[in-house]
Amino acid sequence: MIPIKYNYRSLMARKVGSLMTVLGVGMVVWASIFAFGLSAGLDKTLEIAADPLDVIVLRKGSTSEAVSAVTESAAREITALPGIETDKYGNPLAASELVVFAYLPRRGSTQPVNVSVRGVDPMSRNLREGLEIVEGRDFTPGVREAIVSSAMSQRFQRLGLGDKFKVEGGEFEVVGIFEAGGGAVESEVWTDQPVLAQLAKRTGAMSSLQLRAASQADQERLVNRIQNDEQIDLKATTEVNYYAEQAQQSSLIKVVGYMIAFFLTIGAMFAVANTMYGAIASRAREIGTLRALGFGRLSILTAFVLESLVLCLAGAVLGCLGALAITFFLGGIQTGTMNPGTFTEVAFSFDFGPRVLAQGAILAVVMGLVGGFLPALRAVRMKVVDALREV
Amino acid sequence: MKFLPMIFRNVFRNKIRSLFTAASIAVSLFLVVTLYSLITAQEESTDANSQANRVAVLHEAGLAGNLPISYVNRISRVPGVIHTIPMSWFGGNYREETTQFPQFATDAKELFNVYPELTIPADELEAWQNDKTGCVVGALIARNKGWKIGSKIPLQGNIYPANLELTVRGIYDGPPTMDRGWVLFHFDYFDESLKKLNYPNSGNAGLVMIRAESAAKMPEVMQAITAAFESSDAPVKPMTEKDFAASFMEMMGNVRGFIRMTSTAVVLALLCVAANTMAMSVRERTREIALLKAIGFNQSTILGMFLAESVTIGVLGGILGALGAKLLFYSVDLSSIDAGLGMFYIPWRTALWGLALAAVVGLLSGLIPAWRAAHVSVIEGLRKVV
Numbered sequence: 001m002i003p004i005k006y007n008y009r010s011l012m013a014r015k016v017g018s019l020m021t022v023l024g025v026g027m028v029v030w031a032s033i034f035a036f037g038l039s040a041g042l043d044k045t046l047e048i049a050a051d052p053l054d055v056i057v058l059r060k061g062s063t064s065e066a067v068s069a070v071t072e073s074a075a076r077e078i079t080a081l082p083g084i085e086t087d088k089y090g091n092p093l094a095a096s097e098l099v100v101f102a103y104l105p106r107r108g109s110t111q112p113v114n115v116s117v118r119g120v121d122p123m124s125r126n127l128r129e130g131l132e133i134v135e136g137r138d139f140t141p142g143v144r145e146a147i148v149s150s151a152m153s154q155r156f157q158r159l160g161l162g163d164k165f166k167v168e169g170g171e172f173e174v175v176g177i178f179e180a181g182g183g184a185v186e187s188e189v190w191t192d193q194p195v196l197a198q199l200a201k202r203t204g205a206m207s208s209l210q211l212r213a214a215s216q217a218d219q220e221r222l223v224n225r226i227q228n229d230e231q232i233d234l235k236a237t238t239e240v241n242y243y244a245e246q247a248q249q250s251s252l253i254k255v256v257g258y259m260i261a262f263f264l265t266i267g268a269m270f271a272v273a274n275t276m277y278g279a280i281a282s283r284a285r286e287i288g289t290l291r292a293l294g295f296g297r298l299s300i301l302t303a304f305v306l307e308s309l310v311l312c313l314a315g316a317v318l319g320c321l322g323a324l325a326i327t328f329f330l331g332g333i334q335t336g337t338m339n340p341g342t343f344t345e346v347a348f349s350f351d352f353g354p355r356v357l358a359q360g361a362i363l364a365v366v367m368g369l370v371g372g373f374l375p376a377l378r379a380v381r382m383k384v385v386d387a388l389r390e391v
Numbered sequence: 392m393k394f395l396p397m398i399f400r401n402v403f404r405n406k407i408r409s410l411f412t413a414a415s416i417a418v419s420l421f422l423v424v425t426l427y428s429l430i431t432a433q434e435e436s437t438d439a440n441s442q443a444n445r446v447a448v449l450h451e452a453g454l455a456g457n458l459p460i461s462y463v464n465r466i467s468r469v470p471g472v473i474h475t476i477p478m479s480w481f482g483g484n485y486r487e488e489t490t491q492f493p494q495f496a497t498d499a500k501e502l503f504n505v506y507p508e509l510t511i512p513a514d515e516l517e518a519w520q521n522d523k524t525g526c527v528v529g530a531l532i533a534r535n536k537g538w539k540i541g542s543k544i545p546l547q548g549n550i551y552p553a554n555l556e557l558t559v560r561g562i563y564d565g566p567p568t569m570d571r572g573w574v575l576f577h578f579d580y581f582d583e584s585l586k587k588l589n590y591p592n593s594g595n596a597g598l599v600m601i602r603a604e605s606a607a608k609m610p611e612v613m614q615a616i617t618a619a620f621e622s623s624d625a626p627v628k629p630m631t632e633k634d635f636a637a638s639f640m641e642m643m644g645n646v647r648g649f650i651r652m653t654s655t656a657v658v659l660a661l662l663c664v665a666a667n668t669m670a671m672s673v674r675e676r677t678r679e680i681a682l683l684k685a686i687g688f689n690q691s692t693i694l695g696m697f698l699a700e701s702v703t704i705g706v707l708g709g710i711l712g713a714l715g716a717k718l719l720f721y722s723v724d725l726s727s728i729d730a731g732l733g734m735f736y737i738p739w740r741t742a743l744w745g746l747a748l749a750a751v752v753g754l755l756s757g758l759i760p761a762w763r764a765a766h767v768s769v770i771e772g773l774r775k776v777v
Contacts (some may be wrong), residue, residue: 027660
C-alpha cells in the first residue's frame with residue numbers, strides 16, 4: 001500500500017489548488033446542510049409536538065384542527081371513556097380546545113398571514129407539561145388576555161409583551177410570553193377558551209378534543225372505540241400520526257432541499273474530478289516511478305481515490321464548521337413558513353444536528369469517491385514506459 | 392478577432408477538463424436558475440394577469456374569514472365594478488390522493504367574464520351552466536388526471552363536512568400565466584350540500600373576485616367596497632390580484648432570502664472550482680505563454696486571450712445550464728408531480744440572467760490566472776519544466 005502520507009504531501013505540494021477545491025466542496029456541503037437543516041428543522045418541530053400517548057379527536061374527514069368541530073356532548077361522552085390518564089385529583093386528562101386564526105403581519109412586513117390562536121381549557125396545561133411562562137404572567141380566565149410563544153412574539157408585529165392584537169373581532173392583550181421546548185405549541189397564541197368561543201360564536205362545539213391515554217394499549221383501544229362509534233361519528237388519531245401527516249404535507253420543502261443537494265453534489269463531482277485529473281496529469285512521471293518500484297495497480301487506484309476523498313472530507317469539515325458557526329455565533333436561525341396542513345404560520349429553527357451534518361458529510365464522501373474514481377482509473381491505466389517518459 | 396480560432400482551440404485542448412468545468416457550471420446554474428424562477432415565474436404571471444384589473448375582496452381576517460354570499464350582489468352594485476363572482480376554496484380530497492388541487496365554488500354565469508383570459512367552447516360552457524352538479528376543469532389537470540367530458544369527480548370534504556359528486560361538462564384553457572389546474576363548480580350546489588347537513592357556516596363565500604372597469608378606477612373601487620362594509624359584522628379587505636398573489640408568497644416565509652443565500656453559496660463554490668481549473672491550464676502552458684511573449688505578443692493580448700477562454704467555458708456552461716433549464720421545464724409537465732407546480736416555468740429574463748451570471752463567473756474565475764499568465768517572465772517561463 002502507498003502510505004497516506006504520500007497523498008497528504010501531494011496535496012500540500014499544490015496548496016492553492018487543493019485549497020480552492022476544499023473551499024468549493026466546503027461551500028457545497030454548507031449549502032446542502034442548509035437545505036437539509038431547513039426541512040429537518042420543520043420536521044423536528046412537528047415531531048416534538050407529539051406526545052406518544054396523546055390522542056386528538058377531530059371531525060371525520062378533516063385533517064387539521066382549524067377546520068374541525070367536536071360537539072360538547074361528544075366530547076363529554078369521550079371524556080367518560082375508560083383508559084384516559086387522570087391527574088392527581090382523578091380528573092381525566094382531556095381538554096376541548098378551540099383553534100381560530102389571527103391575521104397578523106410578520107415584523108418587517110405589511111402583508112398579514114394566519115397565526116393559530118388556541119382557546120385552552122385549564123386541563124390543557126397538563127397535556128403540555130413543557131409549557132412555561134418566561135416573561136410576564138399567565139392570562140386571567142374570562143378576560144381578553146393572551147400568552148404568546150417567545151418565537152411568535154419575536155416574529156410577529158402586535159405580539160410583543162403588552163401589545164394588543166385582534167382576533168375574531170375582539171382585542172386581546174399579550175400579558176405573557178411562554179416557551180415550550182420547541183414543538184408546534186411554540187407557533188401558537190393561547191387564550192381562555194370560553195372568551196374566544198364567545199367571540200367566535202362557537203358555542204356547543206370546539207375544534208378538537210385532546211386527551212392522554214393511560215397506556216399504549218389504552219391508546220389503541222380508545223382510538224378504535226372512537227373511530228368505530230357511529231354515534232360519536234368523529235375521527236381519532238394519535239398525535240404522532242396527526243403531526244406526521246402535517247409533516248408530509250410540507251414535502252415540497254423537502255423535495256426542493258434534496259434537489260438542491262443533488263445538483264450541487266453532481267456539480268461538485270465534476271470539479272473534484274477536474275482537480276484530480278490535473279493532479280494526476282502533472283504527476284505522471286511519479287506514477288510511473290511508483291509502478292516501476294513495484295506498487296500494484298490496485299494500490300495506486302486506492303491511493304488516488306483516497307486523495308480525492310481526503311480533499312472532499314476536508315471540505316466537509318469546513319462546511320460542517322460553517323454550519324456549526326451559525327449555531328455558535330448567531331444561536332441558530334429562527335424562521336417560519338406556512339404549514340400547508342393548517343395554512344398557519346409554523347415557527348421553527350434550522351436543525352444543524354448530527355444527522356444533518358452527517359448527511360452533508362455523506363455527500364462529500366460521494367463526491368470524493370465518484371469524482372476521484374475516473375481520474376484514478378486513468379492513473380492506473382498509464383503504461384509504465386510512457387509515464388516515465390512524460391515531462 | 393483574429394485570435395478567436397486560437398482561443399477556441401485552447402478551450403478544447405484539454406477536452407475533459409473544459410467539459411467538466413462547463414458541466415460543473417451548467418449543473419450549478421441549472422439549480423440557481425430553477426430556484427430563482429420559483430419567484431420570477433410567479434411575478435411574471437401576476438404582472439400579466441394584472442391587465443384584467445381584478446380585485447380580490449377578502450374578509451378582514453384574511454382567508455380564514457367568510458363573507459356572506461349576499462355580499463356578491465352588494466359589491467356588484469359598487470360603481471366601477473363590472474363583474475363579480477364568489478370563490479370558495481373547497482379543499483376536498485380526490486379519491487385516495489393525499490395532495491389537493493384547487494377546487495372552487497363559483498358563479499358559472501360570470502366566471503369567464505371575470506377571467507376573460509380563460510377560454511372555453513361555447514357549447515361546453517352552456518352545458519356546465521345547465522348542469523347543477525357539473526364542473527369545468529383546467530386543460531392541464533384534465534390531461535394529468537385523464538378527465539374527459541362526462542368524467543365523474545368525487546370530492547371528499549376536508550374543510551367542509553360535505554362530499555361533492557361532480558361531472559366534467561367542459562375543459563377550459565388559457566395562457567401559460569393562468570392556472571389551468573382548477574376545478575370549478577356551482578356555488579349553489581356547494582352551498583346546498585352544506586345546508587342539507589345543517590352546517591353552521593353555509594351561505595358564505597371565501598372571497599369575492601371582481602373586475603374593475605379600468606386600472607385607474609381600482610383604488611376608488613377598493614375604497615368604496617371597504618367603506619360599504621366597514622360597520623358590518625364581516626368587514627372586508629379588498630386587495631389587487633397582484634397583492635393577493637404576493638400574500639401567498641409571503642405565507643411561505645422568507646423564500647427569497649433562502650434562495651438568495653443558496654445561490655450565493657453556489658456561485659462562490661463555482662468561482663473557487665472554475666478559478667482552480669483555469670489556474671491549472673495556465674500552469675501547464677507556462678512555457679507556451681513565454682514563447683508567445685518571446686515572439687512579440689504583449690501582456691494585454693495574453694490577458695485578453697485567457698480571459699476570453701475562461702468566459703467561453705463559463706458561457707458554454709451557462710448555455711447548457713440556464714437555457715437547458717428553460718428547455719427542460721418547457722418540455723416536461725410538472726403538474727403531474729404536484730398540482731401546484733403546473734404553472735412553473737423558467738421566464739426568459741431569468742434564463743438570460745443565468746447565462747450572464749455564467750459569463751461573469753467565467754470572467755472572475757479567469758482574472759487571477761490570466762493576470763498570472765500575462766506576467767509570466769519570458770526567461771523563466773522558457774526554462775520551466777512543468
